[in-house]
Amino acid sequence: MASMSMDKNFEELCYSCRTGDIDNLDRLISTGVNLNGVDKFDNSPLFLASLCGHEEVVKLLLQRGAVCDRDRFEGARCIYGALNEAIKETLLSYDISKAVDVKQSFATHVSSIYNEESFLSRDISFRAPNGQLFTAHRFLLCARSEVLAEKMTNEWAKIEIVPIEVHSDIFEIFLKFLYLIPILHQIEPGQYEELIKLSSDLSIELLPEFLDKARHIADPTKKSRLMSDYQYKFTEIARNQLLLFVNNCIFSSAVDVAEDEQQTTSLMNCPAYPDIQLSVKNRNGTTRVYPCHLAILNRAKYFKVMFTNNFKEKLTYVKAKDLSGHNNGVATQLTLPNCEFEVAEIILRYLYADSTDISWMYAVDVLLLADILLEDRLKTITSTIITQSKEFIQEHNVFDVLYLSWEIGVERLEQFAAKFIAMHLQELYKDPEIEKAILLSSERISLRQETDTIELVDDIRYYLLRKYSFEPDDVELFQNQDDLEYLKEVGYLEYRKDMEMLESILTDLELDV
Incomplete structure (x- = not known):
């Protein structure tokens, strides 16, 4: 099963290299997929990225361990197949003797x-x-x-x-x-x-x-x-x-503390060798305390700012007993915002080991907590998981996804929601939520003029073109075409139907865009 999963990850990695999806590439690399493998056509991920002209993807692959050896056939293919000179120069100049991912x-x-x-x-x-x-x-x-x-x-x-x-x-x-x-x-x-x-x-x-x-x-x-x-x-x-x-050492040493318990347990002498305790309360009111390390929590910008600026008000010093029940002075404790323990543990696995194994069921909570912790990379990776999960969109309202994207500032989610709305516009046309979303989008423009564009509307229009595989010039040609059979065959009549629905919504809202 594991090898099937890795094969699937490698196929997805190759696809991301062809399309230039650097966010998904980052997520896939964190699963340990082989960057120097080849697909069924004997193409390596690096060759695909070079051939398709995605310079940033090429750089990321090199930084993460992809090898471009000009003395070997595969390396020569990458260099001579590169779409532009910038990529070719990157491949030729990269010093593999000092290969280290400075961006990882x-x-x-x-x-x-x-x-x-x-x-x-x-x-x-x-x-x-x-x-x-x-x-x-x-x-x-x-x-x-x-x-x-x-x-x-x-x-x-x-x-x-x-x-x-x-x-x-x-x-x-x-x-x-x-x-x-x-x-x-x-x-x-x-x-x-x-x-x-x-x-x-x-x-x-x-x-x-x-x-x-x-x-x-x-x-x-x-x-x-x-x-x-x-x-x-x-x-x-x-x-x-x-x-x-x-x-084995942090999660297995964590202890649950009842809500009314005044004295917590000290974990400072447990097998994790911690220097700080991280306290988390779930929705049931139970608090769990994890033995942690400043050196790793410091990876999150929120904690780094807190520690380096000596924000002592965020730290608590609790009277504590050790695991045998004896008094053990005080323990330094930091409180994480309330969340389910599964979410807290996803965050800790990410901070300690760069694990991005995030279930779609916890993705929203992980996003919100990552936003608080100022962990932009984790937000991007989690949003990527959301956009690729069929189960997520079946269980969540697309408009909630859109509002979440605005709340935490993740463009990938915003584009995902706009694309979904465009692809299902005829189903969502009568949903009052679509009017609300467009109105909220219009209010997001500072000092909006009456005829300003609205970002959500622009995005929907763009994805409607994509839905029918049209270019803007195609639409102009179709408008002057009288052959209805031809227009039906190419999909223009359905496209026009979608556009009329969108224009009708804007008319009802009295928005001129």
Whole structure:
């Protein structure tokens, strides 16, 4: 079943590359689909995007790990098949030896917390033989390595500074690797042996395999290709590891608190190694507390502003007991806006592991919460899921979708609603909601003049042309055509019927547009 799902995702990815749907492409890439596969016609996603002239899609594919090797047939096809010079230049100039997705918020954010010192609390340090000190986050190390997680639970449980026997330059490379900093191209030949031993001892998935291959390759082009292939794999492994950590350590450690309970439970000593507790209340009045991390919550702009500007009024300090029932001082707690626990957990999976597995049933609530958290990318991805879900539009009124798009400012949803209205205009013509929607759209124009266009009306007119596969020039020609059979055959009579319905609505509203 999983492979069928991945095949379907790959087909959809190829379609998005042909049409230039960068939002849907972003969503599909987050599912782990193979960017370097080929479709039944032997076309790679990168080739399709290049051939169809979608420069931004080409850039995103390259940043996410798609390989354009000019020394191979597929790479040469991409370059010579590129629709324009800008795409060709992008493909020729892209340095695959340093391939890293600077726009992928997950990898970029994890890398950023390595150097962030201001407020993202690190809770473990390592002292190298030369005395150099490295600080890190226990939770991230636990997520990235089962061996490190076991050491944290046992021999390092009460140690703040761990002495290590590894050379400082080797340990620094290793630590940066765990934080997803692109350092593969910086490894010197003399460092491979020690890094292979260290990564093998700590069971770091695929890293020993990569290092063993890389040390036997002298050709820079071949080594660059290898780095590009593995860099993407390493990011996907990290995403899956953090997703497991969220499910197994954060969600499994969360506790429910009754509405009238005055004293909550401290989770600060649970297996997640949290530095803050996130409190959420659902519609039944039950509060659930999740052990979380400032370093990850900081990925959402709302939390980043809160933490960096020291908005202490948003934080609460609760008297708490530990899991064994003993008093444990106070715990720092942050409250998320009221929502169902499933919605809160979708948000946490996204922040921690870039998971975009969002059910259409929770999509509206996720959109609203993402809007509060100022997470525009999550809003875009969720709106993409909505527009591709047949179940969603069967259960929700299209006008509610339109009003939601205006409320949270998602153009994709607005276009989806306008297209749906155009495609079903003859069914919706008598629905009073369509007049209300057009009137509200007209009121959204600041200082609207009597003959100004109305955005919703313009969009409906555009999608009516699309509905019948017409261009504006076609309509002018049809207007001067007397052959009714021909006009019926090409669909113009149905198009005119739709347009007359729209004009009738505008006349009833006394709107001249």
